[in-house]
Amino acid sequence: MRHLRLLVLIMMALLMCQAGALASDFGDRVKDMAAVTEVRVSKQDSKVRIVVEADKEIEFKKMVLSNPERVVVDLPNAWLSPKAAMDTDLRSLFAGRLHVAQFNKDTVRIVVESKVGKNNYDVFKLKGGSSACRIVLDFGDLSGSSEGRKIKLPDDRTEVKKPSAPAPAPVTDEVEREMASSGKDEKQEKQEKQQESSKKESGKQESGKKETSKKYVKVEETPSGGVFEGSGKDSGDELDEITGLKGKKIAIDPGHGGSDSGAIGPTGVMEKNITLKVAMELKNLLVAEGATVYMTRTKDTEVSPKKSRATDVEELQARCDIANAKDADIFISIHMDSFTNDAAKGTTGYYYGSGSKMSRLLADKVRQGVIDQIGTSSRGTQSCNFYVVKHTDMPATLVELAFISNRAEEKLLHSEAGVKKAAQGILDGIEDYFN
Numbered sequence: 001m002r003h004l005r006l007l008v009l010i011m012m013a014l015l016m017c018q019a020g021a022l023a024s025d026f027g028d029r030v031k032d033m034a035a036v037t038e039v040r041v042s043k044q045d046s047k048v049r050i051v052v053e054a055d056k057e058i059e060f061k062k063m064v065l066s067n068p069e070r071v072v073v074d075l076p077n078a079w080l081s082p083k084a085a086m087d088t089d090l091r092s093l094f095a096g097r098l099h100v101a102q103f104n105k106d107t108v109r110i111v112v113e114s115k116v117g118k119n120n121y122d123v124f125k126l127k128g129g130s131s132a133c134r135i136v137l138d139f140g141d142l143s144g145s146s147e148g149r150k151i152k153l154p155d156d157r158t159e160v161k162k163p164s165a166p167a168p169a170p171v172t173d174e175v176e177r178e179m180a181s182s183g184k185d186e187k188q189e190k191q192e193k194q195q196e197s198s199k200k201e202s203g204k205q206e207s208g209k210k211e212t213s214k215k216y217v218k219v220e221e222t223p224s225g226g227v228f229e230g231s232g233k234d235s236g237d238e239l240d241e242i243t244g245l246k247g248k249k250i251a252i253d254p255g256h257g258g259s260d261s262g263a264i265g266p267t268g269v270m271e272k273n274i275t276l277k278v279a280m281e282l283k284n285l286l287v288a289e290g291a292t293v294y295m296t297r298t299k300d301t302e303v304s305p306k307k308s309r310a311t312d313v314e315e316l317q318a319r320c321d322i323a324n325a326k327d328a329d330i331f332i333s334i335h336m337d338s339f340t341n342d343a344a345k346g347t348t349g350y351y352y353g354s355g356s357k358m359s360r361l362l363a364d365k366v367r368q369g370v371i372d373q374i375g376t377s378s379r380g381t382q383s384c385n386f387y388v389v390k391h392t393d394m395p396a397t398l399v400e401l402a403f404i405s406n407r408a409e410e411k412l413l414h415s416e417a418g419v420k421k422a423a424q425g426i427l428d429g430i431e432d433y434f435n
């Protein structure tokens with residue numbers, strides 16, 4: 001018995017030594033490495049910013065890999081603090097899944113699934129602030145140096161929450177500050193932070209810039225939550241033979257609205273207005289063809305009952321809820337594309353790759369219908385992770401009609417003829433799909 005006890009003691013002592021050795025190994029190994037202490041995500045309009053904090057100066061290596069398309073940023077000679085590890089869906093038009101992990105013993109790897117071209121993201125180092133080094137990854141339409149694109153959204157709308165852990169303090173304000181003033185010293189930054197938080201306390205989030213942008217934003221209340229039902233049920237019998245859409249239930253989602261302008265073209269045309277015009281025109285065409293139409297919005301407003309206070313996810317889910325509740329046969333979300341390079345042009349059909357097989361067909365038909373009508377070039381039919389096509393229960397597509405950032409395409413879709421043609425093109429695609 002005594003022997004046994006001794007043996008246990010010896011084994012415990014050995015184990016403790018080993019654990020101690022492991023811990024000091026780790027300490028030795030990382031002592032010259034930078035610790036990645038925090039990763040924060042914020043969203044503004046369609047832009048996504050990822051801020052990586054490290055306790056020492058670090059370098060980064062970026063690359064773009066395909067299948068799926070993703071931007072990879074490696075931080076050599078760094079180790080990842082467990083609390084900074086992240087695996088989340090950014091649910092943005094420009095950025096899908098974000099994964100932050102220790103890639104090998106001395107490299108931290110950040111992977112962002114993204115459909116963007118290599119000019120539509122930016123990775124850079126920011127100095128100053130509380131940490132020794134900050135690496136920033138921006139995704140989205142980064143041409144937005146003009147005031148028009150800097151529409152600031154109210155507080156929580158732009159915050160991305162980690163699915164499991166509680167979200168870090170809202171970083172939007174901080175990120176915007178960073179965007180506006182990369183070169184400020186720490187004292188100045190601290191002062192601004194204080195001002196910012198006192199603003200928050202008084203509940204006033206308005207700055208001069210926001211006030212200006214608000215001028216463009218007219219929010220109208222719709223008691224019905226934005227749903228409009230138009231039906232061609234009463235059409236005469238003779239119409240039956242020539243309509244393939246009688247009895248079809250079609251959900252139309254004009255992208256953006258209210259406080260969310262979507263992308264803005266070089267002459268100031270807002271995506272939210274074009275998508276609504278095309279959607280309303282399409283609704284009329286569909287009703288005339290005998291279909292029942294459910295609109296997520298019929299006015300310049302958010303769809304969520306929380307209006308501008310809704311988070312991105314709440315707003316997008318509200319759109320899905322309408323289509324799902326009505327048990328629509330298909331769901332079509334209408335958008336305009338945007339890119340830093342104003343030469344980018346063309347029409348893209350998107351569908352959720354892991355969803356209904358029919359979604360791809362729908363995306364393809366609608367894209368082709370639009371192209372045949374407005375004469376844009378094709379950017380193909382692409383799989384995506386966009387929220388509205390992922391969380392709708394029926395075959396669904398998101399069509400990027402054309403590029404609002406392209407002067408010619410902005411002009412085309414800003415014209416009545418362009419709107420009519422685009423709507424006709426979507427209708428043609430829908431008819432093709434059902435036939």
Ligand SMILES: [Zn+2]
Pocket residue numbers: 255256262263271335336
């Ligand atoms: Zn859009």
